[in-house]
Amino acid sequence: MESSVITQVQKEDVQVSPKTGQVSRSALKQPRSCNIFKALFCCLQAQDGPKSPALPPPPPPPSPSQQGLLESQENGMVVKLSEPNLLPEVTAQDQGKICVVIDLDETLVHSSFKPISNADFIVPVEIEGTTHQVYVLKRPYVDEFLQRMGELFECVLFTASLAKYADPVTDLLDQGGVFRTRLFRESCVFHQGCYVKDLSRLGRDLHKTLILDNSPASYIFHPNNAIPVVSWFDDVDDAELLNLLPVFEDLSQADNVYTRLDQLRGL
Numbered sequence: 202m203e204s205s206v207i208t209q210v211q212k213e214d215v216q217v218s219p220k221t222g223q224v225s226r227s228a229l230k231q232p233r234s235c236n237i238f239k240a241l242f243c244c245l246q247a248q249d250g251p252k253s254p255a256l257p258p259p260p261p262p263p264s265p266s267q268q269g270l271l272e273s274q275e276n277g278m279v280v281k282l283s284e285p286n287l288l289p290e291v292t293a294q295d296q297g298k299i300c301v302v303i304d305l306d307e308t309l310v311h312s313s314f315k316p317i318s319n320a321d322f323i324v325p326v327e328i329e330g331t332t333h334q335v336y337v338l339k340r341p342y343v344d345e346f347l348q349r350m351g352e353l354f355e356c357v358l359f360t361a362s363l364a365k366y367a368d369p370v371t372d373l374l375d376q377g378g379v380f381r382t383r384l385f386r387e388s389c390v391f392h393q394g395c396y397v398k399d400l401s402r403l404g405r406d407l408h409k410t411l412i413l414d415n416s417p418a419s420y421i422f423h424p425n426n427a428i429p430v431v432s433w434f435d436d437v438d439d440a441e442l443l444n445l446l447p448v449f450e451d452l453s454q455a456d457n458v459y460t461r462l463d464q465l466r467g468l
Contacts (some may be wrong), residue, residue, distance in 0.1 A: 220249040230359040252415035286404025287388050288357065288381075295355035295381065299453060300405040302398060303350070304414040305367055307432040309442075310374060312337045312366075322373045326366045337370055337403075340433045353380035357403070359384040359412075361396035361419065390422075397421055408457045413445075425459055428452075 216293075220334040267373035288300075308313060312335050326334075350356050356379050360367045366383040371383060389396035395418040400410050412420045415432040428448065431441050448465065 211355060262337065280386075284402065287384055287402050288404045291355065291405075292381065294384065298353070298355045298356060299455065299458065300403065300410045301350060301354040301449070302359045302400065302403070302410070302412040303414070304355050304412075304419065304430075305358060305370065306362060307415045307434070307456065308413060308430050309340055309343050309347075310337050310370065311434045312370065313338070322364070322370065324369045324373070326369075335366060335370075337373075338435060340442060341437060341439050342443040343374070347375060347379045348377060349446055350449060353449060354411075355405075356380050357382045359388070359398050361386050361389050361398075392421070395419075395421070399423075400426055408459060411449075411452065412459055425462065428462075 204426075219313055232291050245285065272296070291298075303309065310321075314333055314335060316334075317336040317338060319338070321339045322337040324335045324337060325332045326335050347356075358367075358375070358380040359370055362385065364383075367385055368383065371380065384398075386396055388398075388402075390399045390402075391397075398412065398414070400407060400412060400420070400423045403410065407423065407426060410423075410426055411428055412423065412426050413428045413430055414420055415430050417427075420427045428445065430445065433439055433441065451465070452458060
């Protein structure tokens with residue numbers, strides 16, 4: 202049974218089913234299982250079983266109860282310091298636009314350490330002194346999707362993978378400069394074995410923020426901001442991103458994403 206060494210999804214384990222309260226044409230998959238490269242790419246808790254050597258995971262970020270506050274000591278007293286936002290100030294070109302956080306693996310691309318004859322990119326990644334070739338497939342219509350999203354929104358790449366893999370992949374994928382900012386694993390919150398993308402840390406109004414991700418665990422703190430997307434591996438007939446464009450074009454005009462998403466969901 203072949204598994205994705207990048208995002209830890211086994212094709213046979215994916216079960217797509219509709220979920221109440223989401224955009225009707227989207228579906229969610231079951232939680233991911235980890236593999237031998239979990240320390241580099243995995244965003245979920247490790248499963249039992251033999252593992253090959255991999256990079257040690259980074260120290261867990263603060264728990265949700267610690268978000269927004271850090272502690273330091275001055276003259277023996279504890280001082281509360283506001284945690285800096287993950288995103289810089291909004292640029293002039295993005296003033297008034299909704300911020301859309303977009304996932305990478307199984308949302309825009311599928312990557313594997315196993316050679317793929319028709320790979321769109323081959324990216325070298327060094328692990329413990331050894332360079333491995335990562336074979337990357339682009340999801341159908343990803344170029345058209347990103348181009349239009351860049352016109353409509355302030356787009357932010359946010360992935361639970363490490364920058365040493367995700368950054369060069371994004372360089373090749375986003376040659377038009379759609380992503381204003383790139384966020385990687387160290388910007389996630391480690392919560393109950395998962396790397397969660399906490400939208401409250403971005404520094405953007407949550408009523409004007411969306412997240413597009415194939416993993417529900419990634420947006421567990423803010424499910425009402427999510428546009429779920431079906432996981433993609435290698436289906437050349439997939440049209441998920443193309444079908445999502447009318448939804449995002451509609452949402453780009455919303456004053457409040459919660460209100461508009463409820464309308465789209467028929468709530």
